[in-house]
Each structure stands twice: as C-alpha cells, then as structure tokens.
Amino acid sequence: MKNITRRSALKLGALTGGSLLLPIAFQHRTQAATAGSPQPAFFQAKFRIPPVLNPVRSDATTDYYEITMKKAQVNILPGLTTEVWAYNGITPGPTIKQRQGRQSIVRFINNSVGVPTSVHLHGMASLPQYDGYAEDLTPPGYYKDYVFPNNRAATLWYHDHAIHNTARNVFMGLAGMYIVQDEFELGLPLPKDQYDVPLIIQDKQFNNTGKLVFDDQGEKGQYGDVILVNGAPWPRMEVAARKYRFRVLNGSISRSYKLALSNGADFIMIGTDAGLRSAPATVKNFRLGMAERYEFIIDFSKYAVGTKIVLQNLGLPNNDNYDGTNQIMRFDVVSAATDDSSIPATLRTVQPIPESSAVRTREFRYERTNGLWVINGKVWDINRIDANPQLGDVEIWRLYNNAGGWFHPIHIHLIDCQILDRNGKPPFLYERGWKDVFYVGENESVRVIGKFGPNTGKYMTHCHNTVHEDHDMMNQFEVGQGGNSGWEAPAKPLPAPPL
Numbered sequence: 001m002k003n004i005t006r007r008s009a010l011k012l013g014a015l016t017g018g019s020l021l022l023p024i025a026f027q028h029r030t031q032a033a034t035a036g037s038p039q040p041a042f043f044q045a046k047f048r049i050p051p052v053l054n055p056v057r058s059d060a061t062t063d064y065y066e067i068t069m070k071k072a073q074v075n076i077l078p079g080l081t082t083e084v085w086a087y088n089g090i091t092p093g094p095t096i097k098q099r100q101g102r103q104s105i106v107r108f109i110n111n112s113v114g115v116p117t118s119v120h121l122h123g124m125a126s127l128p129q130y131d132g133y134a135e136d137l138t139p140p141g142y143y144k145d146y147v148f149p150n151n152r153a154a155t156l157w158y159h160d161h162a163i164h165n166t167a168r169n170v171f172m173g174l175a176g177m178y179i180v181q182d183e184f185e186l187g188l189p190l191p192k193d194q195y196d197v198p199l200i201i202q203d204k205q206f207n208n209t210g211k212l213v214f215d216d217q218g219e220k221g222q223y224g225d226v227i228l229v230n231g232a233p234w235p236r237m238e239v240a241a242r243k244y245r246f247r248v249l250n251g252s253i254s255r256s257y258k259l260a261l262s263n264g265a266d267f268i269m270i271g272t273d274a275g276l277r278s279a280p281a282t283v284k285n286f287r288l289g290m291a292e293r294y295e296f297i298i299d300f301s302k303y304a305v306g307t308k309i310v311l312q313n314l315g316l317p318n319n320d321n322y323d324g325t326n327q328i329m330r331f332d333v334v335s336a337a338t339d340d341s342s343i344p345a346t347l348r349t350v351q352p353i354p355e356s357s358a359v360r361t362r363e364f365r366y367e368r369t370n371g372l373w374v375i376n377g378k379v380w381d382i383n384r385i386d387a388n389p390q391l392g393d394v395e396i397w398r399l400y401n402n403a404g405g406w407f408h409p410i411h412i413h414l415i416d417c418q419i420l421d422r423n424g425k426p427p428f429l430y431e432r433g434w435k436d437v438f439y440v441g442e443n444e445s446v447r448v449i450g451k452f453g454p455n456t457g458k459y460m461t462h463c464h465n466t467v468h469e470d471h472d473m474m475n476q477f478e479v480g481q482g483g484n485s486g487w488e489a490p491a492k493p494l495p496a497p498p499l
C-alpha cells in the first residue's frame, strides 16, 4: 500500500466505526479494506473465458455481427450484484474471432447504457470513419455499423472511446477481445483451441453493496483494489500438465502491471501487441501497460499434478498499489495430459524497419501542466492536426516523459511500429516486435518507427491511461495524399433494419 488517499482515509474512518459488515465469502485483508472494496478470498472464483460471438450471418467475403450495449446486473463479487455497462450485457464482452482477409461488419447498438458511445477496435487499421474517433458518437437509441478489414493477425480489443468519458465507460464494462488469425499462424504447432486462452486483466473499485465506484482522483487515475481476470476476481484456473498459449491484455484504466510467476519460471514470449514475434524469447517478468497485449506460453508439463503457480504483479511506481493487487490469478495443475503442441524456433518474420528509411522525426512530450495532461503543451482540439505524414512515409516518433511522477502508455492508431530504443538503449527483449502501445515510463524517452498507411485520413494518438486521455492527453495526425480526410460516419436511429 503506497498511498493512502484522502478518499481512502475517509473510508478507513468509516471502517473503524464498525459500519462495514462483510459476507462470509470475503476475507479480512486489513490494508486493502482501507481502499474500500469488499475483498473476496484469493483464488476461489472459477476462471472463465468470454464466449465467442457467432455472426448473425455470413456471405462470401463478410461476417455480420450484432452487439448491443446495455446496462446489466451481473455477479462479480460473491453474493453481490453489480450494475455494468456492457457489450451484450457481459463484461468483458463476447470475443470476436476472425480470419485475416475476411471482413467483419459489426452493428453496435446503443440500447440502454444511457450515454453516447464510440467503439474503437484497438489494433485494427480501420478506415477513419470506423476507427472509433472520439467525437464520432452514437447517441442512446442509435446504432452504427462498423466495418473492420481484419488485415493483420493479432490479439486486438474493442472498447469505448467516447470523448471525455472513455475511462468511465470502459471502467463500467465496455471492453472485449477481438482475435484475428491467418493461415500461417494456424499452421504453426502452437497450442490451439482450448489451450489458447485470453487473459484480460482489470482492476476495479466497488462500494460495500457491490456497486462500481468510478473515482479518477482529480483526473489522476482510476485505481481499483480488486483484480479481475476475464471478469472474475483473482480466479483459479485449472490446467492440464501441458503447454498453454495465453493472450494477455491489460484492460485497466490506469494500472500497469509487472507480471511474474510465483515459482520463478520463465514466460516464453511469442507475441506483442500486433502479432507473433520473429522468435520466442524467455523472460522472468515483463511490464504490461494499459492496452498492451503480449502472448506467451507457459509449459505446465514440467509440474506434478497438484502444483499451484500464482501469476503475480511485482508492481510498478505511481500505481496506488493496494494490498491485493500484487496477485492476479492462480494456475492449478489438476491433470496429466498429452501435448502435441510445440514452440517453433522461428515464428513470423518481423522485418526491422531501417532507421535510414525514415523521412522525418517528430517529437511528442507528455506531461502535466497546470493540472492538465498535455502533449507538447497542448490539450485535445478537434480542429488541430499535429502531424501530417503522407501515405507510405516512414517516420520516427520520439515519445518522452521528463517527469518522475507518472508514466504514459502511448497509443498510436492505424499503424504498427517497432521500438528503436528506450533511453538510447535497445528495447526490452519482450517488446521487440510489432506494437501499437508504447510504455513511456518515468523519465523515459522512446523512439518508435512506423510506416503510415494503409489508409489516409485523421487518426488519434493518446495516452492509454484513459483518465489522462479524457483530460486531455490526445491529439491527431492526418495521413495525406488520399481522398479520405474525414473521420465521421453518422449513426442511425433505431430500430435498425436486419443485418
């Protein structure tokens, strides 16, 4: 427990007054209780995987999906009911699994969440009007059909992106995973099907009745004291003694993690944000900023049935770490298994982009000035373009953070980049690959290189601490030399005609 905020101190006062009565399912965790949420026991909740969404129909080129955003009452904490704002009423939302080369048209219906929404499919090179531009809002009672080209095989996620309210809307539940695979990847002998498992990590804050409490602490950050994986608090996953592929996503608002295994074993890293690495790499721990995705293998075949391994969070500075947030979930090896999967020595060719191919370098400074989160001293302005690369240009962007008080995971829409260096040194082993989020830590300077395309038009960049994004650490670039300079595709009123 690093900080006791004023809010926490007030709750501590209430606690010592004896006003908090917890059901038997909650364990006493002295310090964590000061942060407010009822604290379920570790590793009791059953691990679950979000369901895969079936298309409502398909034709030769396209699969059509329908997702309704609505308020729903769900069970997250034992014995308590929590209202969420959720895609199809579940959080995380249903997973969409697609093949590269097929197109998706997803109808997002804003039914009963009661607020305007915008949907961003994070990691997809969508046309600007389908990219979840923050001002491209769908009001309650309207729907919008989003077209996704599925042009890269990677672990993506869809989440709300409404101007000034992204953090709250995502915190309330509007997030889900979207996985694209191609023939090459499916042809590799990596673990598949039920051994290919998403892990969506989020921290949440509740009051003692189970209601979600969004509190950004004066636009600083939303830090929860309950860790959810795929919507379940500190779950226990029963595994067979064999290899599993995990796709981890930090779906939190403001909390980053440093993941490690309690037995000191290696993660075998096979993928970054935007797909498979060139070759596997082993690491003992790795930093996971908000919206980053990594894919890794854990080989449980080394362990006897009965072995229990905790996925831990070693913690990072400036995270408002609470007592329980140093643990994520537990893997219990419960059965022997045969395993016909293997990890190839080479995965997907990741051709380094030569620094010499860059036509220019831009610099973006992320900081807090006069209580505002700014990029190069400026807040979001829909009428301002801060970079205008031409289609096909390779550029180097230096992203830097001169301050010691906070970190910023910076997301660039549309393109995938490679990290050239971090404070002049090579990137961490695990982050060498295609990425769309760049962890810019305290006093860090990160140079990334990318090629602008395949689309023209306006796209956003922002901090993925979505509290910072909302107030107002966001700007935009416009890819030129094309016919598409807009971002808007107006939503249509309900009722929607059949897809």
Ligand SMILES: [Cu+2]
Pocket (backbone or CB within 6 Å): 407, 408, 409, 463, 464, 465, 468, 469, 473
């Ligand atoms: Cu930030």
